[in-house]
Amino acid sequence: MISEAMEDADRVLVDLGNRSYDILIGDRLVDRAGKEIAERFPGARAAIVSDETVASLYLEQLRNSLASAGVDSAAIIMPPGEKTKSFEHLMTVVDEILAARLERRDIVIALGGGVIGDLTGFAAGVVRRGMHFVQIPTTLLAQVDSSVGGKTGINSARGKNLIGVFHQPALVLADTSVLDTLSAREFRAGYAETAKYGLIDQPEFFAWLEGNWKDVFAGGEARRRAIATSCRAKAAVVAADERESGARALLNLGHTFGHALEAAVGYDSSRLVHGEGVAIGMVLAHQFSVRLNLASVDDARRVEAHLADVGLPTRLSDIPGDLPPPDRLLEHIAQDKKVERGRLTFILTKGVGQSFVAKDVPASEVELFLKEKYGQ
Amino acid sequence: MISEAMEDADRVLVDLGNRSYDILIGDRLVDRAGKEIAERFPGARAAIVSDETVASLYLEQLRNSLASAGVDSAAIIMPPGEKTKSFEHLMTVVDEILAARLERRDIVIALGGGVIGDLTGFAAGVVRRGMHFVQIPTTLLAQVDSSVGGKTGINSARGKNLIGVFHQPALVLADTSVLDTLSAREFRAGYAETAKYGLIDQPEFFAWLEGNWKDVFAGGEARRRAIATSCRAKAAVVAADERESGARALLNLGHTFGHALEAAVGYDSSRLVHGEGVAIGMVLAHQFSVRLNLASVDDARRVEAHLADVGLPTRLSDIPGDLPPPDRLLEHIAQDKKVERGRLTFILTKGVGQSFVAKDVPASEVELFLKEKYGQ
Numbered sequence: 001m002i003s004e005a006m007e008d009a010d011r012v013l014v015d016l017g018n019r020s021y022d023i024l025i026g027d028r029l030v031d032r033a034g035k036e037i038a039e040r041f042p043g044a045r046a047a048i049v050s051d052e053t054v055a056s057l058y059l060e061q062l063r064n065s066l067a068s069a070g071v072d073s074a075a076i077i078m079p080p081g082e083k084t085k086s087f088e089h090l091m092t093v094v095d096e097i098l099a100a101r102l103e104r105r106d107i108v109i110a111l112g113g114g115v116i117g118d119l120t121g122f123a124a125g126v127v128r129r130g131m132h133f134v135q136i137p138t139t140l141l142a143q144v145d146s147s148v149g150g151k152t153g154i155n156s157a158r159g160k161n162l163i164g165v166f167h168q169p170a171l172v173l174a175d176t177s178v179l180d181t182l183s184a185r186e187f188r189a190g191y192a193e194t195a196k197y198g199l200i201d202q203p204e205f206f207a208w209l210e211g212n213w214k215d216v217f218a219g220g221e222a223r224r225r226a227i228a229t230s231c232r233a234k235a236a237v238v239a240a241d242e243r244e245s246g247a248r249a250l251l252n253l254g255h256t257f258g259h260a261l262e263a264a265v266g267y268d269s270s271r272l273v274h275g276e277g278v279a280i281g282m283v284l285a286h287q288f289s290v291r292l293n294l295a296s297v298d299d300a301r302r303v304e305a306h307l308a309d310v311g312l313p314t315r316l317s318d319i320p321g322d323l324p325p326p327d328r329l330l331e332h333i334a335q336d337k338k339v340e341r342g343r344l345t346f347i348l349t350k351g352v353g354q355s356f357v358a359k360d361v362p363a364s365e366v367e368l369f370l371k372e373k374y375g376q
Numbered sequence: 377m378i379s380e381a382m383e384d385a386d387r388v389l390v391d392l393g394n395r396s397y398d399i400l401i402g403d404r405l406v407d408r409a410g411k412e413i414a415e416r417f418p419g420a421r422a423a424i425v426s427d428e429t430v431a432s433l434y435l436e437q438l439r440n441s442l443a444s445a446g447v448d449s450a451a452i453i454m455p456p457g458e459k460t461k462s463f464e465h466l467m468t469v470v471d472e473i474l475a476a477r478l479e480r481r482d483i484v485i486a487l488g489g490g491v492i493g494d495l496t497g498f499a500a501g502v503v504r505r506g507m508h509f510v511q512i513p514t515t516l517l518a519q520v521d522s523s524v525g526g527k528t529g530i531n532s533a534r535g536k537n538l539i540g541v542f543h544q545p546a547l548v549l550a551d552t553s554v555l556d557t558l559s560a561r562e563f564r565a566g567y568a569e570t571a572k573y574g575l576i577d578q579p580e581f582f583a584w585l586e587g588n589w590k591d592v593f594a595g596g597e598a599r600r601r602a603i604a605t606s607c608r609a610k611a612a613v614v615a616a617d618e619r620e621s622g623a624r625a626l627l628n629l630g631h632t633f634g635h636a637l638e639a640a641v642g643y644d645s646s647r648l649v650h651g652e653g654v655a656i657g658m659v660l661a662h663q664f665s666v667r668l669n670l671a672s673v674d675d676a677r678r679v680e681a682h683l684a685d686v687g688l689p690t691r692l693s694d695i696p697g698d699l700p701p702p703d704r705l706l707e708h709i710a711q712d713k714k715v716e717r718g719r720l721t722f723i724l725t726k727g728v729g730q731s732f733v734a735k736d737v738p739a740s741e742v743e744l745f746l747k748e749k750y751g752q
Contacts, residue, residue, distance in 0.1 A: 095533075098534045126498075126502075129527065129540050129542055130542070156470070156471065159474075163502050165506070166505055
């Protein structure tokens with residue numbers, strides 16, 4: 001991947017041959033969206049998919065930007081929240097894209113967080129067997145993670161993201177100024193994914209975050225740097241392993257536990273949002289690695305301390321309400337898609353920035369570990 | 377593509393790099409399915425998707441074949457008919473695949489005609505963002521056309537096949553003996569697609585069919601030759617243009633009119649099945665080409681005569697019941713996905729075996745032509 005400074009945006013190229021695309025990271029990119037899109041898709045029309053919350057803040061701004069660049073647009077507005085990642089809402093979005101009479105060379109734009117991006121990308125991937133897709137992620141989590149890499153999908157009663165397609169965007173516009181309207185809780189949730197890149201294989205980035213996280217939260221240059229670093233890391237992994245057959249699995253650090261916890265609370269975002277599940281999951285992955293004699297207690301404590309510092313939950317007991325028993329949690333883990341022929345696959349670690357894929361983790365070890373954690 | 381004789385099956389390779397796959401064509405391949413699958417996917421489990429009609433004939437035979445090769449299988453049975461290509465049935469199939477706890481390396485098998493193949497391929501393409509997929513087509517139409525090439529999908533109220541993905545099978549088993557249980561009407565419908573390959577660019581194959589079609593209908597060597605020739609033709613086009621950006625569009629000869637007619641009768645298969653729509657559509661495409669001074673009247677008459685000989689419908693008036701007015705039919709054509717920026721794309725022809733893609737056909741010409749046809 002390549003990264004270079006533009007007038008007022010960083011540019012990261014996701015290198016996928018003839019399906020390569022740009023991620024632009026900078027202030028006020030929503031206002032520049034029309035220009036960037038019209039340059040890349042001359043003559044195209046657009047359908048914008050957003051949710052009620054984001055639409056009330058940025059839809060008019062985006063449509064004005066598109067209109068002034070000559071791009072005609074239709075808007076499709078969904079309810080906010082994880083429950084929108086359902087078959088029912090997929091049907092609605094697909095039907096409204098068809099109702100807008102978009103043709104194969106027109107574009108579908110996701111304006112929103114991870115839920116809108118995942119749902120919209122899936123819809124764009126299946127209408128006419130694949131339409132051009134532009135991501136305008138409006139949460140930190142979507143900017144540093146879900147908007148890049150082409151994973152799209154919806155949830156099933158049997159698990160999160162079990163249904164979807166790989167459908168790469170043709171452009172990602174990460175407008176760092178829209179993050180000013182995020183709640184502190186949502187910003188922190190996205191920060192968990194940012195910290196993840198440090199924990200996977202960039203110890204120096206994790207150390208930088210430990211020293212500068214308050215500036216990242218405050219906005220400006222440190223925020224842009226954290227987002228661009230995250231996007232570069234993700235772009236490199238995606239370019240190396242688009243379909244998650246190998247190295248891309250590292251991006252799931254904290255996610256096996258995290259997804260199971262999200263399922264365990266019934267995807268109730270008042271109790272746990274995705275990034276919070278990942279934060280607890282990353283701490284658990286480090287503690288589990290300690291238990292398996294892979295990592296040091298000090299490293300696990302350091303990870304927990306930093307995530308707790310920024311205000312993220314780090315323990316099972318930080319989740320409000322009762323959790324189902326450990327064996328039920330293990331069932332959620334077993335149904336998670338990162339299972340191959342009954343063996344449990346986990347991302348484990350030898351310490352900060354030294355994560356690796358472990359394919360033969362015995363379920364019994366996981367269960368013992370979880371029972372221990374429930375006791376604390 | 378490569379074609380070679382096996383002990384008792386032809387083999388056609390669809391050359392798509394590391395996603396290449398075999399089409400085997402021969403008698404009693406359902407009985408050999410277990411062996412062929414176990415060799416290619418050691419240790420995998422399977423979900424078989426079929427419809428009530430086909431399942432009553434071949435499901436037990438297939439499951440026995442799988443079981444004797446050590447492949448554990450679950451069965452998912454859909455109602456027969458085009459209406460099964462719906463979001464509702466997609467949801468059911470996806471959910472039952474997940475309920476069977478298949479993992480990413482397991483396989484989903486379509487046992488049935490085009491409807492089951494299209495629906496199952498779509499489901500296999502979206503469960504866990506893509507599972508292995510095996511086609512066991514049980515109609516002539518599916519064997520010579522829909523089972524090869526990776527196009528999957530469902531219908532929308534706004535048009536046929538508007539929702540789907542490209543998801544290549546990993547193996548296609550075309551058992552020529554199962555065609556003995558097809559109704560004459562269904563066999564004829566599939567024959568329309570067989571004749572299409574001659575009309576696209578193989579005039580000698582069309583001439584062979586004119587002389588040998590009764591043997592093709594009777595079974596045995598002529599049938600196998602017709603199917604293998606069709607599969608080779610389709611495999612070559614798919615290998616050259618997997619995503620239908622160019623040459624693959626030729627496979628739509630007769631389909632733009634045909635799809636519009638299917639939509640016009642509300643996908644009522646008692647009035648018109650897909651292959652019948654294609655037969656009428658191919659005749660119309662030749663007649664329209666005559667009107668545009670591209671092809672000779674003799675060629676158009678020759679095509680109509682052969683398709684009428686085998687018992688296929690060739691005129692609008694062959695469709696039982698009333699059709700909507702020509703402008704409504706034109707609307708169906710405009711909503712068809714082979715429209716680019718408002719221009720109508722048609723497959724036209726200079727004569728038998730000389731088809732080509734025309735991208736700028738004026739809608740007004742099509743409407744005049746249709747009005748003329750309605751008058752006949």
